[in-house]
Amino acid sequence: MQTLSGHTDQVLNVEWAPFNESILASCSQDRRVNIWDLSRIGMEQSPQDAEDGPPELLFIHGGHTGKVCDFSWNGNDEWTVASVSEDNVLQVWNMAEEIYAEDVEELMETEDEEENDTLEDDELE
Numbered sequence: 001m002q003t004l005s006g007h008t009d010q011v012l013n014v015e016w017a018p019f020n021e022s023i024l025a026s027c028s029q030d031r032r033v034n035i036w037d038l039s040r041i042g043m044e045q046s047p048q049d050a051e052d053g054p055p056e057l058l059f060i061h062g063g064h065t066g067k068v069c070d071f072s073w074n075g076n077d078e079w080t081v082a083s084v085s086e087d088n089v090l091q092v093w094n095m096a097e098e099i100y101a102e103d104v105e106e107l108m109e110t111e112d113e114e115e116n117d118t119l120e121d122d123e124l125e
Contacts, residue, residue, distance in 0.1 A: 002041055006034045006057045013070055019078045023058075027068035033083050035059040035095065059095050 009029035017023035022039040035058045043055040053060075066087030074080035080094040 002038065004034075004036055004054075004056065006036075006053055006060070007032060009067075012068065015071065015073065017073055017078070018075055019073075025071060025073070025081065027071050027083060029067040031062065031064045031067060031085065033061040033064075033068055033071050033081065035061075035081075037100075059099050061091075061093055063091050063093065064089060 004026070007026065007028040007030050011026050011028045014024060014026045017025065023035065023037055025033055025035050027033045036056050037058045038056055040055040040058070045055050049055070061081070061083065064083065064085040064087075066085040066089065068083050068085050071081055071083035074082070074092075077094070079097075079100060080092065082090060082092045084090050
């Protein structure tokens with residue numbers, strides 16, 4: 001059993017990501033949506049990284065001013081989430097790829113592919 005510590009108030013909802021069995025999100029009365037990567041539990045961290053939370057805490061969305069009542073993963077865009085708060089605000093947001101990319105090489109490969117696609121599109125015009 002694992003305990004995930006990152007919220008400072010009551011957790012209201014937890015949902016697994018539809019695209020990855022080790023990713024889940026939680027929302028709380030603390031006005032946050034936390035994204036967790038369970039595959040990172042126990043990973044070593046630098047002291048600087050440890051200041052941001054445990055290694056399994058991938059991202060904190062702190063854009064709401066009221067408690068976050070619910071959220072939903074976008075089934076068509078893996079890292080896009082919609083969240084709603086008790087102050088009647090709906091936010092649709094996603095994380096920068098740098099946050100969830102497996103490593104720098106994966107990120108660079110993606111950027112190279114996008115650049116090549118752009119060059120090919122330019123050649124067609």
